[in-house]
Amino acid sequence: MKILVPIKRVIDYAIKIRVDPTKGAHGVQLNNVKMSMNPFCEIAIEEAIRIKESAAKAKKDAAEVVAVSIGPKQCGETIRTALAMGADRGIHIETKGDVRGDYIDLQPWGIARLLKGVVEKEENVDLVLLGKQSIDSDCGQTGPLLAGFLNSPQATFAAKVTMEDDGAFSVERETDTGTETIKLNPGHSPAVITCDLRLNTPRYPTMPNIMKAKKKPVQIISLEDMAKELGLDLDDVLKPRNEVVEVYEPPPRKEGEMVASVDELIGKLKEKGLVA
Amino acid sequence: MLAIRGIHNPSGRFSLRPPTMNDVQYFRSVLSRTERSILTDLMEIDGAGDYNDSGEELQRYNRDWTKTYHGSSSLVLRPQDTAEVSSILSYCHENYIGITPQGGNTGLCGGATPITNEIILSLEDLNNIHHLDPFSGILQCDAGCILQNLHDYANERGFLLPLDIGSKGTCQIGGNISTNAGGQYFFRFGGLHGTVMGMEVVLPNGEVLHFNMDIGSDVENNAKENGIKRSGSHRKDNTGYDLKHLFIGAEGTLGVVTKVAIACPALPSSRNAAFLICNSYDKVLHVIKAAKEDLGEILSAIEVMDWNTLQLVQSHGISVNEDNYGRNGLLGEILAAETSGESRPLYLLIETQGSNSEHDNSKMDAFLSRLFESCAIDNGFLSQDSKQMMEMWKIRESCNPSVARAGCVYKFDVSVPMKDYVDVAHEVDSDGNAHINIVPKLGNFDKDKSLAKLIENIVYSTVVSRNGSISAEHGLGQSKNSYLSKIKTKSTLEIMSQVKRIFDPRGIMNPGKYLPLCQ
Numbered sequence: 001m002k003i004l005v006p007i008k009r010v011i012d013y014a015i016k017i018r019v020d021p022t023k024g025a026h027g028v029q030l031n032n033v034k035m036s037m038n039p040f041c042e043i044a045i046e047e048a049i050r051i052k053e054s055a056a057k058a059k060k061d062a063a064e065v066v067a068v069s070i071g072p073k074q075c076g077e078t079i080r081t082a083l084a085m086g087a088d089r090g091i092h093i094e095t096k097g098d099v100r101g102d103y104i105d106l107q108p109w110g111i112a113r114l115l116k117g118v119v120e121k122e123e124n125v126d127l128v129l130l131g132k133q134s135i136d137s138d139c140g141q142t143g144p145l146l147a148g149f150l151n152s153p154q155a156t157f158a159a160k161v162t163m164e165d166d167g168a169f170s171v172e173r174e175t176d177t178g179t180e181t182i183k184l185n186p187g188h189s190p191a192v193i194t195c196d197l198r199l200n201t202p203r204y205p206t207m208p209n210i211m212k213a214k215k216k217p218v219q220i221i222s223l224e225d226m227a228k229e230l231g232l233d234l235d236d237v238l239k240p241r242n243e244v245v246e247v248y249e250p251p252p253r254k255e256g257e258m259v260a261s262v263d264e265l266i267g268k269l270k271e272k273g274l275v276a
Numbered sequence: 277m278l279a280i281r282g283i284h285n286p287s288g289r290f291s292l293r294p295p296t297m298n299d300v301q302y303f304r305s306v307l308s309r310t311e312r313s314i315l316t317d318l319m320e321i322d323g324a325g326d327y328n329d330s331g332e333e334l335q336r337y338n339r340d341w342t343k344t345y346h347g348s349s350s351l352v353l354r355p356q357d358t359a360e361v362s363s364i365l366s367y368c369h370e371n372y373i374g375i376t377p378q379g380g381n382t383g384l385c386g387g388a389t390p391i392t393n394e395i396i397l398s399l400e401d402l403n404n405i406h407h408l409d410p411f412s413g414i415l416q417c418d419a420g421c422i423l424q425n426l427h428d429y430a431n432e433r434g435f436l437l438p439l440d441i442g443s444k445g446t447c448q449i450g451g452n453i454s455t456n457a458g459g460q461y462f463f464r465f466g467g468l469h470g471t472v473m474g475m476e477v478v479l480p481n482g483e484v485l486h487f488n489m490d491i492g493s494d495v496e497n498n499a500k501e502n503g504i505k506r507s508g509s510h511r512k513d514n515t516g517y518d519l520k521h522l523f524i525g526a527e528g529t530l531g532v533v534t535k536v537a538i539a540c541p542a543l544p545s546s547r548n549a550a551f552l553i554c555n556s557y558d559k560v561l562h563v564i565k566a567a568k569e570d571l572g573e574i575l576s577a578i579e580v581m582d583w584n585t586l587q588l589v590q591s592h593g594i595s596v597n598e599d600n601y602g603r604n605g606l607l608g609e610i611l612a613a614e615t616s617g618e619s620r621p622l623y624l625l626i627e628t629q630g631s632n633s634e635h636d637n638s639k640m641d642a643f644l645s646r647l648f649e650s651c652a653i654d655n656g657f658l659s660q661d662s663k664q665m666m667e668m669w670k671i672r673e674s675c676n677p678s679v680a681r682a683g684c685v686y687k688f689d690v691s692v693p694m695k696d697y698v699d700v701a702h703e704v705d706s707d708g709n710a711h712i713n714i715v716p717k718l719g720n721f722d723k724d725k726s727l728a729k730l731i732e733n734i735v736y737s738t739v740v741s742r743n744g745s746i747s748a749e750h751g752l753g754q755s756k757n758s759y760l761s762k763i764k765t766k767s768t769l770e771i772m773s774q775v776k777r778i779f780d781p782r783g784i785m786n787p788g789k790y791l792p793l794c795q
Binding site: 012013014015016032033034035036037039042074077081084201203204205206207208210211 | 432545546547552605606609613631632633634637644645648653655656657658660661662663664666
């Protein structure tokens with residue numbers, strides 16, 4: 001069984017984002033800022049490893065988990081983290097300096113086209129697990145686009161994934177009105193599932209696994225070479241379909257007002273029209 | 277009028293008196309915002325005046341964080357600026373009234389709790405942050421600023437406050453300076469003696485002095501008179517006896533610190549943390565040595581914890597064990613991690629900070645590989661992102677509160693030569709390491725005074741026999757000053773008393789604390 005997990009390197013979720021307003025759409029400061037694996041991608045890796053582990057326990061065929069990332073040299077670290085968590089091997093499609101490794105240049109459409117090529121090149125991929133969205137662009141488009149390109153059954157915002165004996169995947173999805181359960185039957189194309197926060201808690205890589213990860217194979221291929229290999233037009237891959245119009249920081253939170261008594265509080269609330 | 281029983285100022289020549297309603301009336305006339313600045317349960321002389329509900333609030337100031345020490349002050353003053361601190365002190369000096377300065381009230385030796393009914397002088401309303409110079413990194417602020425707020429202010433401007441302790445959400449920088457607080461950055465940045473550049477203090481007689489600081493009206497006047505250009509606080513200033521060092525760690529016995537200038541390093545863009553598991557103390561020492569060699573200048577913190585402590589964090593810690601969805605957190609995985617199983621494991625939290633994440637990652641990688649291959653560690657966890665790093669620190673910072681929730685704690689904060697830690701721990705039969713927490717009976721919260729004395733004697737004699745310090749970080753306050761005569765020579769103590777007499781001839785500042793009572 002083969003599970004492909006695309007992972008994205010983004011600004012660490014705990015970092016305060018700084019915006020340089022003079023730089024327009026490119027205003028988000030990336031220099032010297034801590035980067036980590038997108039939290040939803042982490043959840044996807046964790047889910048893939050759990051499926052692999054339960055397949056092993058059920059003495060089915062050994063499952064293989066492949067982590068794929070597209071971006072600059074440092075994406076290699078992100079892949080190493082996935083390997084330390086338990087993925088078996090990695091594929092790094094490396095971009096050069098002139099390609100910004102974030103939502104400006106690498107957009108869902110281009111990524112999904114590349115991933116389609118990787119799935120077809122790999123052959124026999126049963127499942128593609130992705131994070132539901134990345135925390136920099138918040139697009140949430142890569143999974144559904146990929147499913148469209150592959151003609152795959154898809155389920156987004158997965159809160160629970162169960163693999164049935166017949167190879168189908170039963171997915172519980174979070175929606176605004178409640179939980180919906182969908183069964184995906186992969187046939188010629190893999191099932192595509194995007195993962196939501198409640199699906200699992202990613203494990204912490206332990207020292208033995210971190211050491212083992214160094215020996216696991218990672219194939220590094222440049223974006224140009226990969227595009228050529230897959231028969232894709234690189235300009236078409238990089239052409240933006242989403243246009244970033246403006247980037248700005250949210251307005252600062254207004255300071256609260258101190259009041260000295262309950263009467264004053266009521267007075268202020270009335271002033272602001274919050275109570276009758 | 278009551279005389280304070282049992283309080284002798286070091287010279288023993290004067291006795292101090294507690295405040296009365298007359299004093300309150302005087303303060304009402306000189307302080308602004310009196311409804312805020314004056315908190316008292318003293319009644320009007322003729323019985324008139326509003327009944328006030330100040331009992332609860334007064335108790336808060338009269339009691340320390342560990343709930344060991346209880347004062348009986350009837351008057352808390354909360355001045356709004358340095359000038360008000362000055363008029364309060366000069367009045368008390370004139371009238372021989374004892375004063376206990378108080379910051380965040382998070383101390384562990386009762387230094388901020390009055391012995392009986394001295395006035396409590398709270399610095400909490402002196403909380404303005406003035407300026408952070410973007411080139412020198414020197415931050416100037418009032419003494420009542422909460423440490424966490426200073427951290428946030430500095431971080432927003434790309435700097436790091438070089439002092440970090442568990443109580444940072446409540447403690448104030450003036451208190452930190454007065455107790456020479458250590459904390460987890462001590463290893464990397466050194467203590468406050470190295471990072472404090474300047475200070476504004478108010479002497480017991482009301483005089484305001486500035487040491488290498490340019491904010492304050494008397495400095496401005498001096499500058500105008502002498503045509504000197506004001507130029508802020510400097511990193512280098514070699515002009516005369518450096519008096520500010522006397523105030524660092526003086527625990528409010530020489531005067532009141534009202535403003536501070538502290539030098540901040542640039543905020544590191546790269547931070548990494550690892551939680552390591554060793555099966556013996558020898559291995560722990562080995563790891564510490566390797567960390568200093570392999571990580572070098574990026575090493576910023578080393579914290580050692582033992583199995584007993586982490587067990588208590590797991591059983592009594594709040595929101596440490598689960599994430600928002602009730603699932604097993606990092607602590608669970610740490611305690612479940614495979615070890616050699618020969619003896620109870622010991623744990624280390626190691627943090628690095630630097631300006632280049634690639635450089636730092638490769639150093640950390642080499643360091644951990646070396647440890648693992650040489651079997652110095654049984655297992656470990658390396659943080660992959662900020663969330664995991666914060667969880668590691670949360671476990672460490674939960675140690676003290678969790679132990680406090682388990683039962684009545686007899687706390688000791690001692691320094692011994694590193695190789696002797698574990699011997700000290702075994703002799704005392706306690707939890708081991710520098711912050712020794714002894715919980716004789718889990719679930720029992722009543723302090724047994726005779727047991728406390730017994731434990732104290734055992735711990736201190738063990739420590740002293742190894743030439744250690746009975747107070748590594750927490751200070752003397754009212755809990756340890758009696759030991760001072762056992763560990764300092766007579767001449768040293770005599771000079772300390774003379775210094776005290778120079779600054780505070782009437783002994784009004786924090787009477788009964790710091791120096792031993794009979795001098």
